[in-house]
Amino acid sequence: xxxxxxxxxxxxxxxxxxxxxxxxxxxxxxxxxxxxxxxxxxxxxxxxxxxxxxxxxxxxxxxxxxxxxxxxxxxxxxxxxxxxxxxxxxxxxxxxxxxxxxxxxxxxxxxxxxxxxxxxxxxxxxxxxxxxxxxxxxxxxxxxxxxxxxxxxxxxxxxxxxxxxxxxxxxxxxxxxxxxxxxxxxxxxxxxxxxxxxxxxxxxxxxxxxxxxxxxxxxxxxxxxxxxxxxxxxxxxxxxxxxxxxxxxxxxxxxxxxxxxxxx
Amino acid sequence: xxxxxxxxxxxxxxxxxxxxxxxxxxxxxxxxxxxxxxxxxxxxxxxxxxxxxxxxxxxxxxxxxxxxxxxxxxxxxxxxxxxxxxxxxxxxxxxxxxxxxxxxxxxxxxxxxxxxxxxxxxxxxxxxxxxxxxxxxxxxxxxxxxxxxxxxxxxxxxxxxxxxxxxxxxxxxxxxxxxxxxxxxxxxxxxxxxxxxxxxxxxxxxxxxxxxxxxxxxxxxxxxxxxxxxxxxxxxxxxxxxxxxxxxxxxxxxxxxxxxxxxx
Numbered sequence: 001x002x003x004x005x006x007x008x009x010x011x012x013x014x015x016x017x018x019x020x021x022x023x024x025x026x027x028x029x030x031x032x033x034x035x036x037x038x039x040x041x042x043x044x045x046x047x048x049x050x051x052x053x054x055x056x057x058x059x060x061x062x063x064x065x066x067x068x069x070x071x072x073x074x075x076x077x078x079x080x081x082x083x084x085x086x087x088x089x090x091x092x093x094x095x096x097x098x099x100x101x102x103x104x105x106x107x108x109x110x111x112x113x114x115x116x117x118x119x120x121x122x123x124x125x126x127x128x129x130x131x132x133x134x135x136x137x138x139x140x141x142x143x144x145x146x147x148x149x150x151x152x153x154x155x156x157x158x159x160x161x162x163x164x165x166x167x168x169x170x171x172x173x174x175x176x177x178x179x180x181x182x183x184x185x186x187x188x189x190x191x192x193x194x195x196x197x198x199x200x201x202x203x204x205x206x207x208x209x210x211x212x213x214x215x216x217x218x219x220x221x222x223x224x225x226x227x228x229x230x231x232x233x234x235x236x237x238x239x240x241x242x243x244x245x246x247x248x249x250x251x252x253x254x255x256x257x258x259x260x261x262x263x264x
Numbered sequence: 265x266x267x268x269x270x271x272x273x274x275x276x277x278x279x280x281x282x283x284x285x286x287x288x289x290x291x292x293x294x295x296x297x298x299x300x301x302x303x304x305x306x307x308x309x310x311x312x313x314x315x316x317x318x319x320x321x322x323x324x325x326x327x328x329x330x331x332x333x334x335x336x337x338x339x340x341x342x343x344x345x346x347x348x349x350x351x352x353x354x355x356x357x358x359x360x361x362x363x364x365x366x367x368x369x370x371x372x373x374x375x376x377x378x379x380x381x382x383x384x385x386x387x388x389x390x391x392x393x394x395x396x397x398x399x400x401x402x403x404x405x406x407x408x409x410x411x412x413x414x415x416x417x418x419x420x421x422x423x424x425x426x427x428x429x430x431x432x433x434x435x436x437x438x439x440x441x442x443x444x445x446x447x448x449x450x451x452x453x454x455x456x457x458x459x460x461x462x463x464x465x466x467x468x469x470x471x472x473x474x475x476x477x478x479x480x481x482x483x484x485x486x487x488x489x490x491x492x493x494x495x496x497x498x499x500x501x502x503x504x505x506x507x508x509x510x511x512x513x514x515x516x517x518x519x520x521x522x523x524x525x526x527x528x
Contacts, residue, residue: 021285029421034411060416100439102432144428145436147298152324157293157424160417164408164425168366172409175364 007112007119010166011037012159013077015134016125018044024057025156026123027068031061033163034173038068039077044125046070057156074122074134082117083108086138087158088130089151095132098141101162105169108140121162126155182229190223193233193240200243271376271383274430275301276423277341279398280389282308288321289420290387291332295325297427298437302332303341308389310334321420338386338398346381347372350402351422352394353415359396362405365426369433372404385426390419448491457497457504458484464504467511 012030017023017040027038040048048054049065058065071077078084085108091098112119122138124130135141144153144161153161167173198216201207207215228236276294281287281304291302304312312318313329322329335341342348349372355362376383386402388394399405408417408425417425431437462480465471471479492500 025418025421028416028418031414032410032417032421057418059418060414097445098439100436143439145431145439146296147437150295150324152292153296153424154289154292154321154323157289157296157421160421160424161428167409172364173411175362175407175409181361 005118006116007109007166008170009037009118010035010163011039011077011081011118011120012163013039013041013074013120013122014043014125014155014159015041015074015077015122015130016043016128017048017123017155018126019155020045020048020051020053021057022126022155023048023051024054024059024061024065026159027054027058027064028061029156029160030163031064033160033167035163035166036064036067038064039120040068040070041074041077042072043070074137077122078120078137080118081120082115083112083119084122084138085119085162086122086130086135086141087144087162088124088135088141089143089146090129091141091143092132092135095135096138096140098143100145101142101165102169104140104142105165109166109169119166121159121166123155123159182231184227185230185233189230189233190220190228193228193236194220194223196237196240200240200247203244203247269382270380271373271430272434273301273382274299274427275303275341275345275382275384276427277303277305277338277384277386278307278389278419278423279305279338279341279386279394280307280392281312281387281419282390283419284309284312284315284317285321286390286419287312287315288318288323288325288329290423291318291322291328292325293420293424294427295328297424297431299427299431300328300331302328303384304332304334305338305341306336307334338401341386342384342401344382345384346379347376348384348386348402349426350386350394350399350405351408351426352388352399352405353407353410354393355405355407356396356399359399360402360404362407364409365406365429366433368404368406369429373430373433383430385423385430387419387422446493446495449494449497453494453497454484454487454492457492457501458487460501460504464507464511467508 012026012035014023014026023040023043030036030038045051049068049070054065055062069077085104086096088098108119121142122130122134124134142162144158146153194216197219198207201215202209226232276290276299278287278290287304287307294300294302309315313332313334318329319326333341349368350360352362372383385406386394386398388398406426408422410417458480461483462471465479466473490496
């Protein structure tokens, strides 16, 4: 991530942070989304980057803390940055337009990519958020959609959500899928399974062919919703076969069913 | 949120949590997205819901902690839940399919709404995540897209991201926009502004009409990109007027420009 340029080289700027744990958690939050440029503007404690709690909360992201800088003003933090996004719950007079992150980023990533420009995300302190002057230095004000009665996001949580949304807008890291999801079985195999079960259920007296009570349509609806794999159809037919074998009654097509199962 | 049913009544289940701070931060994370049903399964400390650090990290979400329950097993936690989503970075053999939250939720919300079903999101402990048996009790395994080399999300951060994505899939709370963004000025007003500036720049000797060097096209491109409002056009014409007044030279259409400005 060190040599990246353009929108992928996002910078995260924390202004006036007071809690060491939040600085560490923010470092971890940006690293987990593949970013690494953290700048602190006038934190409450000048040495917050090396506090014990900061390092503990950063967990495996100590490298982000080591590369992080502390500067006196927001202007210092925005060197090399062409587009700054403030994060603030409340819009400010004469401030930039307020947008939710997702629609904003969908338009912003291609716009910055065209011009090779870097972005910074600017977060205010835990107590009072960003000052009006800081918000006005930014081209947009990001507001995370929260519950009407309680919009108080923890600082590190806000950093996490913005880093996540920016990563997704850049193109998400791929999710590791399970080895391979087996495809669903053919519908014909499901019908043969139902016929096999019908036979077993008749044999044990659960299904009365004279009064079937829509049992088969009900089982079919369940099976179609579950979309069983060929292996699962095989297991369910094995159960029908075992029922027929143990049920005592001489199954009408017992041997035949066994053969069919082997062919499925 | 107490009386909500269906997909909006999402439950958040933390299995085997060891850090009190994470329980508090999780309570805050779900409340900020408009949820309130928190269940702990066999936490490391049975009284974690009333720990000082839990309450401190919950900030204004103490009501969520008060309503939260502690139960011995995941089965206990899933009463009244029709669809359980595990969260795990690594897929498990015989486990459910692994999906990223966003595409999963886009399909899941309408499916649950049709059937009036409730969802639970199940999170593992800080050290080892979810056990295989717990993942297998869920219909889907959610994997948050993270950086290939460092996918270690803090527990409360994972809760925040999932709560956020579920809220957006349900339909986000609206973002408070700025009072009203003024619309951009008419292009004709921008052209009158450029003519006014041209006059002022000639008067102060910055623009040589004999060698204009594409100055006007450059300024026009900048203005069109900025899309100024009528008020901003008015300010910029006021500057041109002041330049012409102080520039010393008798402006060619000074009086005329003043009249035009008042009409814009």
